[in-house]
Amino acid sequence: MEIAEEESLEKIEITEILRIVPQKRFIAIANWRGSNVIVKLFFGPLHWKRNLAKDISGITLLRERNLRTPSLLHNALTAGNNGAALIMQYLSDGKTLTECMQNAVTSQERHSLLSLATRSIATCHRFGLRQIDVHMDNFLLSDKEVYYLDGGQIQVQGESLEEELAYDNFALFLAQFKVENDEAIGDLLHEYHLENKTCSAPVYADILRRVKRARNLRLINYEKKLLRSTTANRNIRSLDKFAVYDREIHSPLLEDFISDPNRYIVKDKLMKDGNASTVAELFLDGKGYVLKRYNFRSLWHSIKYQFKPSRAARSWCNASILSMLGVYTPRPYLFIEERFAGFLKHKAYFLAEKIEAVNLWELTEKEEFSTAELSKITDSFRKLFNIMIDYKISHGDMKATNFIFYEDKLLVLDLDAMKRHGSKRSFYRAIQKDLDRFMKNWRESPHEEEFRKVIDELKLPAEPNF
Incomplete structure (x- = not known):
């Protein structure tokens, strides 16, 4: 890489890419003038000048308030003047939170790190600053000191941040974590108030309400990214297919699989062979997966799915959303839509982690199934249903065979019918249908009473006026 220096060009040797934001910027470790540095390269058309200025402004705001941030060593245009580079101090022992x-x-270690981040956010607020998209990657721990990163996210709001803005910003930070982490909010609020007394003592119920609202907004924004190329995922578009996969499993064999997934479905590895879907076990690079191929049952079925996301794409998105909320599901790795002329959908494929365990129905039918295990399962369903209620999620097919209880975790399967609802009315109908189908699993079984207790304890939404 070369940067412009007056009338000459200066080389920077990139040694390790840390992060790529497609069509905007990348961050890397580099060698510059004999020293290791961090280089942030801005190259997004039309916006790179603005993004560069925002980053420099944020760093300046932090340093003016004596808040630690890696030193800005240099900034320059790239060769060709179609981008710019920020060269910053490299803290070799530094790790993001x-x-x-x-x-x-x-x-305890995890809670200590959350406390450290909470105090850092509170300090920012005390000085009138906030990070627009605040998350753990915005903080670097080096030699037991916290450094603020990403100057482009820093905004100033006077001598100290207004209470409403401060609490909304803190709730945005808390919303990035799984729902189970909400139990720690009370302790973190205490940490926050110790560091920022310019705000009145925060009320737990108020902050929890803000966290749920912020988490819903995060889910909406997250959903928009799930079909794009990101640091974590890569998408492929061509006339005959559309695919998105987890970069972690990229290999030459994966590329061959994407070119013809049907060839990897072999008869002796079939788990299901139905009209609507075919399910098979397969191995790629020595790792076991489950591949689900979604078939079109008829011409009408094919026409219907031309105007909505494929069931494979929905499974991919829904698995990612559940994971963000802290609901366990076999890890999604890939989906493929076969297409004609770039847009007419044909078969679709969804690849997920293979879990070596029986489904919930088979588990509860075993002679050795214990009361202690049932207690853990009902507790897991209680947590699952509460998340579904809080975030207006319906599953769509609550058969016991669509759940696995493995290593004390409840995993949810078969997500192509799952839906996040925008209205109370549609959610009320869907969740009632889900719960009725769930209880049908246990009708006249020895476990019916225990599962019925779980349903009866739920705080279901009031029936809307239809």
């Missing part, structure tokens, strides 16, 4: 969370072993 996201990386620290991934490496944390105990719940």
Whole structure:
């Protein structure tokens, strides 16, 4: 890579790419003038000048308030003047709080990191600053000190942040975590108030309401990215297919699979062979997966799905949404839509993690199935149903065979009929249908009473006036 220096060009050697935001920027470790540095390259057409200015402004705002941020060493245009580079201090021992969370072993370690982030956010607010899209990657831990990253996200709102803005911004941060983390909100509010007394003591119920609202907005924004190329996923568009896959499984064999997935469905590995779908086990690069091929039953069935997302695409999106909320489901790795002329849909395929366990129906039918295990299962369903109610989610096919209880976790399967509802009316009908179908599994079974208790304890939405 080359940057412009007066009338000459200066080389920067990129050694490791850290992050790519397609058509906007990338961040990398590089060698510049004999030293390791961080390079942030802005190249998005029309917007790179504005994004560069915002980043420099944010860094300046932080440094003016003596808040730690990696030093800005240099900025320059790229060769050709169609982009710009920010060259910043590289903290070799630094890890983002996201990386620290991934490496944390105990719940206490994870809570300590959340407390550290909470205090950092509160300090920002005390100085009148907020990060527009605040998350754990915006903080770097180096030599036991927290550094603020991503100056482009920094906005100033006076000497101290107004209470409404401060609490909404803090709720936005909390909303990025799984629902189970909401149990820690009370402790984190205490940490926040210790660091920022310019706001009145936050009320738990008020913050929880803001978190749920922010999480719903995050889900909407997240859904928009699920079919695009991102740091985590890659999409492929051509005249004969549309596919999105997890970059983690990229390999030459995967490319061959994408070119002809049907060839990987072999008779002796079939798990189901029906009119609507075919399910088979397969192995790629030594790892086991489940492949589901969605078939068109008739011409009318084919026409209907030309005007809506394929069932494979819905399964991909819904699995990702459930994972974001903290609901377990076999990890989604890929979906493919076969197309004619670039837009007419044909067969579709969904590839997911293979879970080596029996489904819930088979588990509960075993002689050795215990009361203790039933208690764990009913507790898991209680949590699942509450998430569904809070975020207006219906499953669409609550057969017991569509669940697996494995390693003390409840996994939800068969997500192509799952839906997030925009209205109370449609959700009320759908959740009632889900719960009725769920209880049908246990009618006249030894477990009916325990599952009925779970349903009876739920705080269901009031029936709307139809």
